[in-house]
Amino acid sequence: MRLSIVSTGEEVLRGQIADENALFLSRALVDLGLEVGRRFTCGDGLDDLTRTIAGALRDADALIGSGGLGPTADDRTLDALAEVLQAPLEVCPEALERLRRAFSEMGLPFTDNQARQARRPVGAELLDNAVGTAPGIALEREGKLIFWLPGPPFELRRMFSDQVVPRLVRWREQQGGGERQAQRTLRVFGRGEGWIGEQLAPLEATIPGLSLGFRADLPEIEVKLYARGANPAELSARLERAEHEVRHLLGDVVFSSGQTLPETLLDLLYERRLTLAAAESCTGGLIAKLLTDIPGASVSFLLSAVTYANTAKEAVLGVLPETIREHGAVSETCARAMAEGVRRVSGADLAVSATGIAGPDGGTPEKPVGLVHFALAHQSGTTASRRVFRQRTREAVRALAAAHAMDMVRRHLLGLPPLGPPAPPKHEAR
Amino acid sequence: MRLSIVSTGEEVLRGQIADENALFLSRALVDLGLEVGRRFTCGDGLDDLTRTIAGALRDADALIGSGGLGPTADDRTLDALAEVLQAPLEVCPEALERLRRAFSEMGLPFTDNQARQARRPVGAELLDNAVGTAPGIALEREGKLIFWLPGPPFELRRMFSDQVVPRLVRWREQQGGGERQAQRTLRVFGRGEGWIGEQLAPLEATIPGLSLGFRADLPEIEVKLYARGANPAELSARLERAEHEVRHLLGDVVFSSGQTLPETLLDLLYERRLTLAAAESCTGGLIAKLLTDIPGASVSFLLSAVTYANTAKEAVLGVLPETIREHGAVSETCARAMAEGVRRVSGADLAVSATGIAGPDGGTPEKPVGLVHFALAHQSGTTASRRVFRQRTREAVRALAAAHAMDMVRRHLLGLPPLGPPAPPKHEAR
Numbered sequence: 001m002r003l004s005i006v007s008t009g010e011e012v013l014r015g016q017i018a019d020e021n022a023l024f025l026s027r028a029l030v031d032l033g034l035e036v037g038r039r040f041t042c043g044d045g046l047d048d049l050t051r052t053i054a055g056a057l058r059d060a061d062a063l064i065g066s067g068g069l070g071p072t073a074d075d076r077t078l079d080a081l082a083e084v085l086q087a088p089l090e091v092c093p094e095a096l097e098r099l100r101r102a103f104s105e106m107g108l109p110f111t112d113n114q115a116r117q118a119r120r121p122v123g124a125e126l127l128d129n130a131v132g133t134a135p136g137i138a139l140e141r142e143g144k145l146i147f148w149l150p151g152p153p154f155e156l157r158r159m160f161s162d163q164v165v166p167r168l169v170r171w172r173e174q175q176g177g178g179e180r181q182a183q184r185t186l187r188v189f190g191r192g193e194g195w196i197g198e199q200l201a202p203l204e205a206t207i208p209g210l211s212l213g214f215r216a217d218l219p220e221i222e223v224k225l226y227a228r229g230a231n232p233a234e235l236s237a238r239l240e241r242a243e244h245e246v247r248h249l250l251g252d253v254v255f256s257s258g259q260t261l262p263e264t265l266l267d268l269l270y271e272r273r274l275t276l277a278a279a280e281s282c283t284g285g286l287i288a289k290l291l292t293d294i295p296g297a298s299v300s301f302l303l304s305a306v307t308y309a310n311t312a313k314e315a316v317l318g319v320l321p322e323t324i325r326e327h328g329a330v331s332e333t334c335a336r337a338m339a340e341g342v343r344r345v346s347g348a349d350l351a352v353s354a355t356g357i358a359g360p361d362g363g364t365p366e367k368p369v370g371l372v373h374f375a376l377a378h379q380s381g382t383t384a385s386r387r388v389f390r391q392r393t394r395e396a397v398r399a400l401a402a403a404h405a406m407d408m409v410r411r412h413l414l415g416l417p418p419l420g421p422p423a424p425p426k427h428e429a430r
Numbered sequence: 431m432r433l434s435i436v437s438t439g440e441e442v443l444r445g446q447i448a449d450e451n452a453l454f455l456s457r458a459l460v461d462l463g464l465e466v467g468r469r470f471t472c473g474d475g476l477d478d479l480t481r482t483i484a485g486a487l488r489d490a491d492a493l494i495g496s497g498g499l500g501p502t503a504d505d506r507t508l509d510a511l512a513e514v515l516q517a518p519l520e521v522c523p524e525a526l527e528r529l530r531r532a533f534s535e536m537g538l539p540f541t542d543n544q545a546r547q548a549r550r551p552v553g554a555e556l557l558d559n560a561v562g563t564a565p566g567i568a569l570e571r572e573g574k575l576i577f578w579l580p581g582p583p584f585e586l587r588r589m590f591s592d593q594v595v596p597r598l599v600r601w602r603e604q605q606g607g608g609e610r611q612a613q614r615t616l617r618v619f620g621r622g623e624g625w626i627g628e629q630l631a632p633l634e635a636t637i638p639g640l641s642l643g644f645r646a647d648l649p650e651i652e653v654k655l656y657a658r659g660a661n662p663a664e665l666s667a668r669l670e671r672a673e674h675e676v677r678h679l680l681g682d683v684v685f686s687s688g689q690t691l692p693e694t695l696l697d698l699l700y701e702r703r704l705t706l707a708a709a710e711s712c713t714g715g716l717i718a719k720l721l722t723d724i725p726g727a728s729v730s731f732l733l734s735a736v737t738y739a740n741t742a743k744e745a746v747l748g749v750l751p752e753t754i755r756e757h758g759a760v761s762e763t764c765a766r767a768m769a770e771g772v773r774r775v776s777g778a779d780l781a782v783s784a785t786g787i788a789g790p791d792g793g794t795p796e797k798p799v800g801l802v803h804f805a806l807a808h809q810s811g812t813t814a815s816r817r818v819f820r821q822r823t824r825e826a827v828r829a830l831a832a833a834h835a836m837d838m839v840r841r842h843l844l845g846l847p848p849l850g851p852p853a854p855p856k857h858e859a860r
Contacts, residue, residue: 013469019449026444284727308732
């Protein structure tokens with residue numbers, strides 16, 4: 001069961017926008033256990049569209065395309081589909097009525113060209129668009145499924161989840177002799193894909209019907225569990241067992257089933273009615289940015305002091321000038337003083353700090369690029385840790401440092417020991 | 431002169447990584463004035479590779495592909511090229527020697543499979559890889575150019591700029607009867623693409639050999655000037671005149687030729703030996719993050735106080751409790767107190783603040799989602815401004831607010847008036 005993905009539009013082709021839809025669809029199809037055969041991108045010209053659709057369809061058992069369903073003259077997807085399928089276009093009266101109603105509700109005039117969106121190749125089904133105007137297309141032709149969705153990612157995602165996924169699942173069950181599939185995601189921080197893969201190597205052989213996938217969403221890693229089975233009870237039992245085994249093999253570096261590290265941390269803080277502050281040097285506001293990306297963060301996250309200059313560390317956090325003179329701003333002593341300082345100033349229950357050398361310059365043999373000192377100040381004292389992130393870019397060092405700081409707080413809240421070096425694979429030790 | 435782009439690799443196809451190479455190549459080719467015909471993505475299988483390369487080559491006058499040139503068994507691009515071109519593979523002795531030397535310099539053993547990377551289809555040229563091991567491929571076949579580059583984006587970009595661009599430029603000049611092309615980029619903040627497009631509408635007709643392109647790099651907009659001409663002097667005169675006209679038509683919302691807004695601001699501060707601090711509420715550290723993304727920011731950027739909680743605004747910035755009680759945290763009065771507070775605490779020459787409602791919830795009729803108050807405190811006083819960003823997402827509101835805050839500082843440093851509503855198009859007023 002191999003699928004083709006087709007993206008259309010001059011803006012994608014010319015690199016004015018990234019092809020978000022192809023990335024989303026690839027991931028979503030893999031998550032459904034389907035094989036992505038090839039992806040194609042073409043512009044708005046009728047000839048390119050027709051050749052691309054015909055080629056993509058020859059190549060696979062099903063096709064999902066997007067874009068070019070709108071009301072304007074450069075929206076030619078329906079014409080191309082009609083040509084490839086040798087099925088003339090007809091206006092769907094119900095879709096036309098829905099469109100008219102939608103425009104009247106928005107108080108907008110219904111111009112003639114809008115009616116173009118109610119067309120469909122004879123034999124096709126129109127998929128309702130809950131968050132836009134252009135409907136999608138679904139049809140079957142010689143045993144192959146064809147879906148075409150609107151180009152705006154927001155509309156595509158909604159229509160895919162609500163209307164395409166159920167049809168694909170049904171189709172896969174028919175093709176696979178009734179076999180079902182389900183998946184679950186666990187998220188890991190503090191170990192690389194290589195180590196994770198080794199730890200989990202024996203698992204697929206141990207649990208029948210299970211396969212594993214890994215995806216780096218740096219600095220976090222996603223471990224995907226895919227289970228196949230005859231019925232929902234079997235699937236659920238397999239996933240339960242697999243999650244249990246993965247957690248056993250990987251240990252406490254698994255921090256959630258699905259949520260990101262900032263989300264996990266904010267939930268933990270909220271559950272315990274605790275507040276957090278941060279003192280950031282090399283991370284430069286990234287810890288604050290990641291936490292406040294999440295609506296409602298203000299309940300638990302009070303303050304980040306982004307003290308990039310040493311004078312700011314002294315003035316805002318009360319770090320002593322002699323601390324910086326004797327140990328340097330990148331030192332355990334300074335990290336401790338920063339965390340304690342921001343905890344005092346903010347009145348937060350917990351405070352975390354990061355001070356290091358993000359690079360690309362500024363390293364020395366004793367304090368190389370990538371060295372970061374962290375501290376966590378809490379009611380009963382202050383703990384510190386030190387890491388050297390050997391990544392090549394400033395961006396990667398900063399992302400790892402911000403995640404490590406958040407993970408330090410998570411581990412403290414859960415009563416876990418500080419993250420140490422990885423243990424040898426457990427299955428070898430058995 | 432139409433080009434095909436081919437990306438290969440299971441990780442791209444399965445959505446484990448975004449297709450950065452296709453995006454980069456699309457943009458780079460458009461910048462060279464070449465037409466991107468279609469893009470193709472396939473996995474590592476020999477059959478898929480062969481069909482994709484053959485199809486992509488039929489489709490265009492030139493092809494740029496990437497990936498699958500490495501030493502392992504799943505790197506099958508060379509075999510596929512050999513099959514499509516009907517040209518057997520041969521080992522290039524110079525490339526083999528370079529590879530051996532590179533491995534010996536790195537102190538690594540040279541295994542047999544590494545020699546696979548020194549192969550080329552008979553008649554092809556190997557392109558040296560300055561930052562990796564696998565060489566690239568360049569060849570001409572029946573008047574069509576074919577390039578194949580290593581998959582790692584870092585290696586691809588370097589080899590494309592150093593070795594593919596000069597060959598493409600020569601080829602374009604041959605095809606175009608000796609006509610040359612050059613381009614320049616101007617960056618804009620504070621106006622939408624629609625307004626910019628309208629303002630610049632008459633320009634292509636006024637300046638012969640000029641065409642324009644727009645790219646949203648939100649919240650900034652890039653205006654690209656493409657000039658064609660017979661010789662370098664003509665090109666340069668055309669671009670000069672075009673830049674002059676664009677700056678005249680758009681006014682002071684053009685902030686740079688190439689640099690981003692954070693880069694522009696840091697350069698301005700550095701030139702004038704001035705320091706900056708920020709007090710951030712709704713932007714949650716994003717201003718600090720964007721500035722400290724740039725190495726060396728610490729010279730000019732001293733501190734950001736990310737005071738998400740009202741208590742933090744009081745404790746760190748000295749905002750009076752009655753200010754928040756009477757006016758609310760999202761108010762001009764509070765924004766002014768925040769900017770003045772962080773300027774006092776940090777000792778910076780300039781201080782900017784942002785406090786608003788990023789959404790998605792928390793809005794009221796008087797203070798809707800998207801409302802942000804800004805203030806800028808400097809030696810001779812404090813100025814304030816207010817914006818309502820009507821974008822749909824929290825992310826967009828935060829990005830616009832951070833950029834507006836930085837632009838406020840830029841305008842102040844250049845003695846420009848605050849950004850007002852857009853003027854009617856100048857060409858209509860003539």
